[in-house]
Every structure is written in C-alpha cells, then in structure tokens.
Amino acid sequence: MNGALTDEVLTGLPGVTDWQLVRGGARDALLVAGPPPDARVPAGTDHDDARAASRAADAGDAAVRDADPAALPALMRQLDETALLTIARVLDRTRLFRAAGRPATEEVLGALAVAPRHAWIVRRWLRTLTAEGRLRRDPATGRHHSLVVPDRRDHARALRELDGACRGLGYPAAMTRFFRAAAERLPLLLQDRTSLQEVLFPDGETDTARGNYRDSVPSRWANHAAASLIADEARRRTAPAPLRVLEAGAGVGGTTGTVLEALADTPVDYLFTDVSPFFLRAARDVFGDRPGLRHALFDIQADPLAQGLEPESQDVVLAANVLHNARHAGRALAALRELLAPGGLLVLVESCREHYQALTSMYLLMSPAPGEQDWFTDLRAGQDRVFLTAGEWTRHLDASGFDPLPVLPHEAHPLAAAAGQRVVAGRVRTRGARPDPGRVRAALADRLPPAHPLPRIHPVDDIIRPTDPTGAPC
Template sequence: MPAELPSRDDLRLVRRTLEELPGVAEAEVLLIADGTRAAMSALVSDGHPPPEPSDAAPPATRLGGAKTHVVPGCLAAMDRAAVLAIAHALHSAGLFRDGRPHRAEEAAAGLGAAPRHRWIVRRWLAALASADLPGPPTRQELARAMRDLDAARQELGYPAEMGRFFQTALRSLPRLVRDEISLQSLLFTGGGMTTAQGNYRDNLISRHLNKAAAGAVAAHLPTRVLEIGAGVGATTDVVLDAMGKVDYLFTDVSAFFLDAARERFARRPGLRYALLDVNAPMELDEQPFDVVLAANVLHNARHAGRTLAAIRRLLSPGGTLVLIESCVEHHLVSASMHFLMSPRADALLTGFADVRQGQDRVFLGRTEWIRQLAAAGYRDVRVEPAPDDPLAAAGQYVFTAVRGDHHPDPAPLLSKAAEALPPHLVPREVHTVDALITDRSFRS
C-alpha cells in the first residue's frame, strides 16, 4: 500500500472516534480522491435500520410503447455474439483445449492480461459458465453471430459507427485485455464523439430513457439544474429541449468533455461549465440546485452511498435527483465498455468501497439503488420502466427521488472529530445519512 494512504488501523480509529460522538451510532470511513492524494470521507447515522426497498407505483403506460418489443430479442443476440467472441479469444490463447476448466489466474496468464484488466477475465469466465457452450465456436458460428449482432444493432437504431465499434471490440479482445490498444481509441475514433453518442443517445433504448429523464427534470419547473458527469451531452440535449431558459451547470470530470460542450452548446443560453468528480469532495461555490441530473455516471462512484449523500447536500430542500443507471451486467458490456472501468495502472485508489467491494461487477441492481437512495436520505423514489415493460430487458432505469428534509448538520461532528483525532486523520468530509448499508450479502 502506498505510504500516502492511511492504514486500516487508521480507518478503524477514525470510525471508533466518530461512533463515540453524541448522536452517532454507526459510522463508515472510506478513502476518496483529493487531488493527487487520498482523503478520508465518513458517513454517520443514528443507527436506525436501512429502510425497506420500495418505490412508487409504476406508471400506467409503458415507457417505450409498442416499438420496444424488439429489445429483449436484440439484446439476447448481442450478448450471444459477445459470449462466442470471448470463447474464441480464450480458445485462441490455448485455453480449454484440454477439456478442463481453467482458474481465473490461469486464464489471465494465458491471455497475457494486464493486471488492471484481470477482473474482466473473471467476468468472461462467469459468462462462459452461464452460457454452457459445448465447445469453442466455429468460424461459421462466430461469423453468423456477428451478423446477428449487426442486425440487432440496426433494429435497435444504433448508428453504423456503433456497429463498427462493437465488431472491432469483439475482434480485439486479446489486444484490449493486454492493454495493447485502449477502448477509448475505439470509442472516440479520431477524437470524435459520434460513436459515444450512438451509445448514449442515438438508439431506441437511450432515446426513451433520455426522454423520460428530461420529462422528470422539466416536471419540477426548475430554475437551477446541475448535471453531473454530462460527458458527450447525450442527455443534456433532450433535457434542454424540454425546458425553457434555465440556469444549467454542465459538469464532468474531464476538461475534454467540457471543451466539446462549450462548442456544441455555444448558442444555448444559460449554460455554465465546471469540473466535478463524483469520487472527490463535491464542493461547488453555488447556491443549491432544484434538480440534479446524473445520467450513466454514478456507477463510477467508488461508494454509491457517500456520493448520493454528497449530492443531497447540493440540492435545495425538496429538490429532486434524476438518475439514469444500468443495473444489469450484459455480456457485450463486459466485452467492451467495462474496459473503461478498469483502474489506471498508477491509480492511488482501486476498486469499489461499497456493497460491490470484492465483487467483479460495476452496476448496482435496481432494488439496490432504491435501497441506497432511501438510506442516503431521499424519499418518493420512482423508477421507470416498469418491470413488465420490454424496455426493462435493457436493465437501464430512470430513478427519480426527492431530497429528505431532516438531516442534522455534520459540521459540529466534524469539529468534534478534529478535537479528538490527530490532524492527519481528520476526515475531509462527514455526511449524515439515514442508514448505512454495509451488508454485502444483500443482492437484487
């Protein structure tokens, strides 16, 4: 462990110190980014049990309508192509030829996988186990699966650029896992955003989700909106079209996306731009916002509960949080977009610190998000699409939740902690939450 990081004993000392403060029954302490160093963040609660997962009654109409009936079959075809491509990559590396299963360490070594990508190899082995393939695919089977993938891509409305991205990624799995090429080079070919926009905007699934998110934002008639992790602006476009003039703060962790957005939205009134990292102290010199929007970004949070609590502090009383989140680990994602989730080789902090810790997954489940929102102090949680909607096969949902009203100011706790702890162990931030979720046996 790098010298800059507090030890586990340090984290335990901070937790015990916080739990001895008046009004604190439970505390959780974790590390977050603070520039080039790490800092401690703490969540504290009064010890009430986590609220039972619940959400408002689903809407009477289906989110996507009749056109979405193709979604389940198309996604199944795309996932099958990914599984066959994974099997081909492993077999080409000399694995499974003796008919015996291989442990993850053997498979990673056989592929020459970079250490940061070995978790993806474990996901691949799990995908193959669930598919129960009789053997490696023939060239004819693989070619047919690739044709089926492209037909499904067209049926779902993904542009041709996205089709080339899928095909190239699946044919490049050995090179991707060895870090010989990066997924970013495939997704942002030539520095352009057409392919990424195809993934987040220009397809049947994203169009319906972005429209639902835009409707949820506009329904609250906000005057101030914060978008976190706005990226290529795929959801931003639809949200702005749904509203009149509004004070809109477009944020992302990358200056690359901010510069592109300044050019793209130059003629849109009311837009401002700022850097914001969901894994660092989320401090903005701003008045509270009526709505916070986060589309396809919060799964990047190292600790979902801590980030939700930090967002709650950015909302005005009665303000609304609108999320778009993936909740299913599709095989095609494990063979493509998940490469974006591997830690940098020089990363100071690696892995998740919440209920995903020690697991080879990126996404929280639908019920897990409901539970996390309730524990972090949100109420009136609504989720679309409904479980029986064909669009739900995509495993992507729009969550809407309102900031709860009764949360004690954490400043006095932080002040008392500073009196009891050595200066280098004082948390960078303390968040008060309704409950802590630390039971990793919970699944959705």
C-alpha cells in the same frame, strides 16, 4: 495517515448511532447516521411525484413509438450471443482448454497477459460462460474445463448479423463498427496495448458514443422520461428564478440535448459538467451558446464543495450513465444530496442489468485506473461487478436521505427486461434528524492529533455495508 481513525475514535460521536469510513481519493469520507426517521415514505406515495412519474413513462413510450417492444428481447439476446461467441473464441486461443485442459483462473489471466486492472473482466467472463452452460467449473478445485468453442464460421456470421440487431435497437451504424472493432482487438485491449477510447472516439469524434447514448431505443426511452421528470419539476416551482440544474458526468451530452429541449421555454442555470475537458469542448461545439448553459469540470469521486459547488445550490441534479462509476455509491449520493435545495430532485439514468456485449466492449472503460489500489468500496466490493440493480439504487437513495420515486420503466415493461436501462429518481427527504456535521467534525477534531486530516462528513439516514456471497455483512 488513517491510523488514528480507529473504532474507538469514531464510536460515540454526537448524534451518531452508526457510521462507515469510506477510504479513497485525496480525502477520506465518513458517513454518519443517527436514529432512523420515524417513517419512510414508500416510493410513489407522493401524489405529485407519482403523477410526474406516470407522465414520464408516457413520454418514454412516445419517444420509441417507431420500435416494436416485443422484438427487443430477441435483439438484445443477439448482441449478447455474439459477445459470448467472441469470449469463447478468445479463451480458446490460449490453448489452455484444449486436450481436456483444466486451467485455474490465474492461468487464464496469465495466458492472456491481462493487465491487472482488467482481470475482473476475465473473471466475469468465466462466471458468465459457466452460468450459460458453455464452461464448467470444478467447485472443489476452482478449475475450469469443457469450454464450448463456436465454429469460426458461426462466429463470423454472428458478427455480420450484428448490423440487423443494432438497427432494430436503434444504434447508429458507427456503433456496430465499434462492437466489431472492439471484438477484433479484445486481446490487445485486455493487455492495455491499445485503448478502447481510440475505438470509441476515432480522431477525437464523439458521434459513435453520442449515437449510443442518444439514439438507441433504450436510451431514447430513458432520456425522454428523465427530461419529462425535470420539465415537471420546472412547472411545479413557484419561484421566478431560473431552474438550477447540475448535470454530473454529462459526457457526450446524449441526455443533455433531450433535457434542454424539454426545458426550451424555461429559464435555466444549467451546469454541464464532466471530469474530462475533452467532453466540455465537445459540448460547446454541440450546444453552442444556449442561454443559461454553463460548463465546468466535476469529479463525482471527489468532494463537490472542494470543487467550488455550494450546499443547497441546485434544484435538480441529473446523472445519466455515470454514477455506477462512483467508488462508493452511498458517499456519492450523500454528497449530491447536500448540493440539492430542500425538496430538490435527483434523476439518475442507469443500466440495472448486465449485458454480455459490455463484457467485450464498454466494460474496458470501467476498470480502475492503472495503479489504482481501491475499486468499489460499497456493496459491490469484491464482487467483480459494476452495475447496481434497480432495487439496490432505490435502497441507496433511501439510505442517503431521498424519498425514491417509482423506478421507470416499470418491471413489466418490455424495455425493463430487455435493456435494463432505468430512470431512478428521488426527492430530498425533509423530515428526520441526521447528525450535525459541524458537531461531528468538532468532536473528531478534539479526539484526533492536531495534524491529522479530518475526513469529509456526510450525514445519511442509513448505512449500507458490503455483504459476502452468502449475504452476510463483511
């Protein structure tokens, strides 16, 4: 199917100085870039946006005034420590590390009978334990040895003390039970003999997940900061029409409620979307018939236009804790930019650092689907990681045609270091000449056999390619 999209065919397209073919899904995508804009505006140099970002940071701080910021790093570390102990116990039960054993990674995967789609998690375990000094790896052979195994009583005590740490971080009691249940079922979860959805959504209830994404200290801060940015966007508009907001991957609506509260007096056309009908039904139960609120299925991996959305049809796009799932972040951002009106605002809420607790719980929701051949095809390709750093998100926004706003909370803020949950926003860049997708499409049609499907064309300002571990382009 893709054999005709060769370098020879893709080189020299009109107005295109660089390109990247992104494979995957029902239809390939082609990112095309022209000459770079004459100047890039550094984040925060737009005075209105800088003031809006400052107000958003104040809103985040006000939302967590009942929490002690100085205590947060120790509480997060306690969750991470419990996960490290759990991982070591699971690995020890394979008996591969006993009696001076030196297993290779594939032997560990085999002993745990890990489903292929979850193998990346175990590879991540091994690297993490090595980085923490609890496992050693022979660089010459790649074999692992000298696993530090916690005492059973120490592990049990750590699981009991999760309650206090979770309370301090604002997690509901149900989230503590979820962490424990996931730890207890970890071998079965890795084997796909049970699913994490059954643990996170018991009897179809969404309270546990909603409490995580709505009530925890990091989520409260980020949700209120994001809501402040969107409310500011409503205030700065002069048009009498409703503010058009698309929330992509809204899930349990943990961010939605805060945003709707901030827009309480604003006429809105708010489109709540998710890839799963389950979440749309739950949202109708939670938010009822709020004026201006609509619901629709939407998949961030697929072409938005093919899903019934129109170019330049949104004033704001919100994506909270979802865009890290995009197989290619640059393609997803470029597609969302095309939905935004000129000068429109994109607001992301993203975890920008890894927490070990996720290695024993939420990461199991992020593995590729059974039988899926490709996983991440952007700069994360081959790296066994999900989350992008704040700097990587900012770079992707810039490359996709956005002027980035300051990332919130700022680097020196206790929550930035402790939780890593950040608000990353960008405004659609209105200057610079990107390649015309119509001209590119017409040129491709002339070069390809008549029956060959054309890729979806996404004009961008720059192409970001994967790098190998040394930083060299792949």
